[in-house]
Amino acid sequence: MNYRHAYHAGNHADVLKHIVLARVIEHMKKKDKAFRVIDAHAGIGVYDLKGIEAGKTGEWETGIGKMAAPFSPEVEALIAPYREAIAKLNPQGGIVQYPGSPDLALGLMRYDDRMVANELHPEDAMTLQRNLGWDERVKVTELDADTCIKANLPPPERRGVILIDPPYEVKNEAERVIRMIRHGLRRFAQGVFMLWYPVKADGLENVLTSEVQAMGVASTLRVELMVREAFDAGGLAGSGLLILNAPWKLDEDLRVIVPALAERLGLGAFGRGTVEWVVPPK
Ligand SMILES: C[S@@+](CC[C@H](N)C(=O)[O-])C[C@H]1O[C@@H](n2cnc3c(N)ncnc32)[C@H](O)[C@@H]1O
Numbered sequence: 465m466n467y468r469h470a471y472h473a474g475n476h477a478d479v480l481k482h483i484v485l486a487r488v489i490e491h492m493k494k495k496d497k498a499f500r501v502i503d504a505h506a507g508i509g510v511y512d513l514k515g516i517e518a519g520k521t522g523e524w525e526t527g528i529g530k531m532a533a534p535f536s537p538e539v540e541a542l543i544a545p546y547r548e549a550i551a552k553l554n555p556q557g558g559i560v561q562y563p564g565s566p567d568l569a570l571g572l573m574r575y576d577d578r579m580v581a582n583e584l585h586p587e588d589a590m591t592l593q594r595n596l597g598w599d600e601r602v603k604v605t606e607l608d609a610d611t612c613i614k615a616n617l618p619p620p621e622r623r624g625v626i627l628i629d630p631p632y633e634v635k636n637e638a639e640r641v642i643r644m645i646r647h648g649l650r651r652f653a654q655g656v657f658m659l660w661y662p663v664k665a666d667g668l669e670n671v672l673t674s675e676v677q678a679m680g681v682a683s684t685l686r687v688e689l690m691v692r693e694a695f696d697a698g699g700l701a702g703s704g705l706l707i708l709n710a711p712w713k714l715d716e717d718l719r720v721i722v723p724a725l726a727e728r729l730g731l732g733a734f735g736r737g738t739v740e741w742v743v744p745p746k
């Protein structure tokens with residue numbers, strides 16, 4: 465396991481993923497009943513953008529570094545929870561600390577909502593425990609993501625969001641994530657499963673989409689943000705998420721937000737944001 469998210473935190477892919485996650489959680493909160501977040505690849509929770517790792521790549525400058533100027537009031541209203549989570553971590557203003565997915569989710573969760581934050585890398589799991597483990601709503605575990613999903617589904621609350629966000633550094637990661645979703649759905653068919661994927665020039669996004677489409681789960685949404693053209697050995701050109709059992713009207717939010725992100729984060733005149741149903745709602 466070579467991947468450390470500290471090198472990539474706050475990049476354009478994180479901005480998309482975290483804004484979508486925040487919207488999903490806001491939709492979950494529309495019902496009084498508590499829910500559980502299972503963050504199967506949680507990372508360390510909080511990232512220092514002035515730290516050595518972030519400084520080595522400067523990736524955050526392609527993402528959160530471009531988000532300072534306000535968008536239209538309509539977009540700002542929808543991304544307010546994301547903005548507030550960042551502001552809470554940076555009381556002095558500016559953005560030095562950046563919230564990873566478990567910190568962001570925790571900041572938005574209510575008193576009765578619960579989270580399992582899982583991270584396989586032992587050192588990162590320890591940092592995660594230090595960053596978030598003090599909160600009684602969180603349980604930090606150090607399992608393989610597949611085991612974590614199997615062990616925690618169905619959640620006692622019978623409402624839940626499962627984030628699958630691996631580094632795709634092993635060859636069979638696509639098969640593994642598809643297996644995880646199958647295992648998860650078997651135990652918890654109504655769960656909101658969010659699968660993050662990178663867009664390079666290898667067609668992974670279409671392989672994953674076809675596999676997920678074949679599962680036939682109503683309300684499966686695909687959201688994608690391309691910041692430049694994908695070409696061989698060109699690295700991360702964009703990213704996306706497949707969301708199974710997407711909350712009602714999440715698509716409407718994302719159709720407002722994602723084109724604005726594409727315009728802001730696209731390089732030069734390039735920038736494409738798409739939101740489409742892979743399996744429509746019933
Ligand atoms: C992309 S990062 C997660 C970022 C985090 N979700 C966020 O948005 O802030 C992927 C994480 O998965 C961890 N990881 C890799 N393989 C794993 C596995 N099999 N099970 C659980 N975690 C794993 C890595 O150590 C890394 O911290």
